[in-house]
Amino acid sequence: MNNADPTTLLLLRHGETEWNLSGRWQGQAADTLLTDLGREQARIVAGRLRNYPIHAIYSSDLLRAFETAQIVGELLGITPQADPALRESDIGAWTGLTWDEIAARYPGEVAAMVAGQEVRRGGGESYSELQARLAAAAENIAARHPGQTVLLVSHGAALRSLVAHVLDASLAQLHRIVIGGNTAISVVQVRDGHLRLVSYNDTAHLDNGLFQASNAEGAGASQPTRKGSSE
Numbered sequence: 001m002n003n004a005d006p007t008t009l010l011l012l013r014h015g016e017t018e019w020n021l022s023g024r025w026q027g028q029a030a031d032t033l034l035t036d037l038g039r040e041q042a043r044i045v046a047g048r049l050r051n052y053p054i055h056a057i058y059s060s061d062l063l064r065a066f067e068t069a070q071i072v073g074e075l076l077g078i079t080p081q082a083d084p085a086l087r088e089s090d091i092g093a094w095t096g097l098t099w100d101e102i103a104a105r106y107p108g109e110v111a112a113m114v115a116g117q118e119v120r121r122g123g124g125e126s127y128s129e130l131q132a133r134l135a136a137a138a139e140n141i142a143a144r145h146p147g148q149t150v151l152l153v154s155h156g157a158a159l160r161s162l163v164a165h166v167l168d169a170s171l172a173q174l175h176r177i178v179i180g181g182n183t184a185i186s187v188v189q190v191r192d193g194h195l196r197l198v199s200y201n202d203t204a205h206l207d208n209g210l211f212q213a214s215n216a217e218g219a220g221a222s223q224p225t226r227k228g229s230s231e
Contacts, residue, residue: 005147006191009138010052011162012072012153014065015041016182023098027091027124031063038182041206042071045183048205052149054078058141059153060086068183069153080153085137088155089130092122116172127171131161138162142190159186166195181206
């Protein structure tokens with residue numbers, strides 16, 4: 001292996017869950033399961049991922065992500081490794097609520113978040129804490145696989161925070177980075193400690209290649225009355 005080659009990180013969002021459909025924010029505490037469609041999405045994206053020389057699969061240990069990783073891994077002949085550092089954001093008391101319920105119950109936190117302030121949503125993590133956790137996990141995994149291609153299975157807000165880190169984007173403007181659909185693929189290359197975004201939220205394997213807008217948290221954070229969004 002030529003270690004001068006970049007390490008390629010394939011970032012994969014988990015398949016669809018019931019709470020994605022109902023717009024309930026999942027966070028860490030709710031270990032929601034994939035729907036039948038979510039499992040089918042995982043099988044479809046696995047077929048596409050066969051085009052990459054994947055050496056290892058790391059996944060959040062939350063069931064919706066790890067089941068996605070297991071389905072993909074079975075088709076690729078790779079056993080996924082659980083990594084709690086790839087978990088979704090901890091959103092505390094917001095877990096299980098819709099956006100309208102969050103806005104009604106926690107108007108102060110919502111106002112601060114929309115204004116771009118650091119907020120531990122529901123008493124959980126702030127965006128900067130989430131980003132630091134994901135960035136450290138990705139960089140540690142990349143260091144273990146110099147010059148190789150590795151699949152990371154995680155969650156919408158978690159992966160968005162990692163992409164913001166790659167782009168050195170302000171967390172106050174995180175809502176400008178849209179979360180793509182379930183099983184969206186993003187590609188990051190790492191060379192000499194420098195990260196570069198190659199592609200983002202690719203869902204060409206779903207619905208004739210049309211871009212899938214997410215029903216996850218992030219669909220317009222500047223709009224406090226947004227509906228049907230969950231994390």
